Amino acid sequence: MPKTEKIFSAKSLHYFLQLIDTMNYTQAAQILGITQPALTQQIKKLERTIGVPLFGQIGKKLYLTEAGKQLQTGAIRLLDTINSVVDDIQEFTQADKGTITIGMLENITTKILHLFLADFSKRFPDIKIKVRYFKREDLWHELDNNLIDLAIMYLPDNTKKNIVDLQQQYRYSEIYKDRIVVLTHKKDLESGKTYPVSALKDRKWVAYPEEFYLSQLMRDYFGNKHKMDVPISFSSTEQLVSTAEGNDYDTFINESYYEAHKKEITLTPVYLKPEKDFSVSLVYRKGKREVPRIENILAEFKNFLDNYKQSSKLEEK
The missing domain is CATH 1.10.10.10 (Winged helix-like DNA-binding domain superfamily/Winged helix DNA-binding domain)
Structure with a gap:
């Protein structure tokens, strides 16, 4: 030396x-x-x-x-x-100190996460939680480069299917299932029923930007045969709904948002055939569990979800 x-x-x-x-x-x-x-x-x-x-x-x-x-x-x-x-x-x-950064897909709004973070912060006041919102590709970039600890996103997601094997490099757990709800002005469609995409082929749409996950799913539904006519697009779900309601346009959102705001929404909710479920999931790099505070929040989140789902089942009964 x-x-x-x-x-x-x-x-x-x-x-x-x-x-x-x-x-x-x-x-x-x-x-x-x-x-x-x-x-x-x-x-x-x-x-x-x-x-x-x-x-x-x-x-x-x-x-x-x-x-x-x-x-x-x-x-x-x-x-x-x-x-x-x-x-x-x-x-x-240390498991009860430090900072945890969570990245979320732009158009995901999850009441469960908000409830959990409020509860977690009360019990672990020395852990700072930072929540940031991203587009899909940017969210994967943040995960790949270890710029965020956890991500809340929709799965399955083919954004990186040729770049990274989700099973090998990442771990993920499902928070809840979701699906697309179409909100329409058409009077001949019945609320809550499922229809083929041809029933909506001549409609004009207020939609999310093309790169958004739900927009991709809708394009898959319509395919090349029935191309969507989208005069207006918004990244905000609230603006999608309000603009569609104020015009003769239809729109589409995730069911979880609809369930949380259905009392305020005047458009008719319908579903498309075949019904395609996707999940809102928590995604993180494999090595993150070696960090005690990350292991702590993952374990606490799992317990919170189990209790939340159990409480929901009791309420339904």
């Missing part, structure tokens, strides 16, 4: 900075809990290594030399870095 690495320890730099604070060997030694000769020896070692004095003296009064001022700046930076690394390591190894 090089000589400088042995002497420029965190301890010696701490002693050096403490002497600067007091500019008095006796006081600094008392604060540090060491003898004055021990402190003097540490400072002299630093000066021998650098090759120039760090402190000068006028009478009994100490002052910092130019070399001392430069070392002071470097020592503060080094100790800040060391402390930051130690904090990061301690945060990594």
Whole structure:
């Protein structure tokens, strides 16, 4: 090990900075809990290594030399870095501290997640939760590059089928099943019934942008034979519904949103044949479970979902 690495320890730099604070060997030694000769020896070692004095003296009064001022700046930076690394390591190894970043697909609104995060934050106040919203490709990019810890998205998703094998690189768990609900102005369609796409082939649509998951599913329904006529598109589900209601346009949303807002929606809800379920799922990289706070939130979320589903079944009965 090089000589400088042995002497420029965190301890010696701490002693050096403490002497600067007091500019008095006796006081600094008392604060540090060491003898004055021990402190003097540490400072002299630093000066021998650098090759120039760090402190000068006028009478009994100490002052910092130019070399001392430069070392002071470097020592503060080094100790800040060391402390930051130690904090990061301690945060990594603790289940009840740190930050968890959750990425969500733009048009997913899930009451369950909001309820869970509110409950989790009360019980683990030292864990900070950051929720950010993304488009599908951007959400996968964030996951791939470890910029977020967890993702809430629709599955199955073929966005990355030629790039990554979901089974090999990721873990995922289903939060709940969902499906598309078409909201239509057509008077001859009955609420809650299922129809072939041909029953809606001549309609104009307010739709999500083409890259959105639900838009892709609708294009799969219509295929090349019945191309959708989309004069207007929005990324906001609320704007989709309000615009469709204010015009003679139809639209489509996920069933979970409809169930949460059906009292406010005036359009007729119908389903398409064949019915295609998809799931809102929690997705994360395999290695994330090695982080205690991530393992903690995953376990807590599973327990919360189990209790929530059980409560829902009891309410239905």
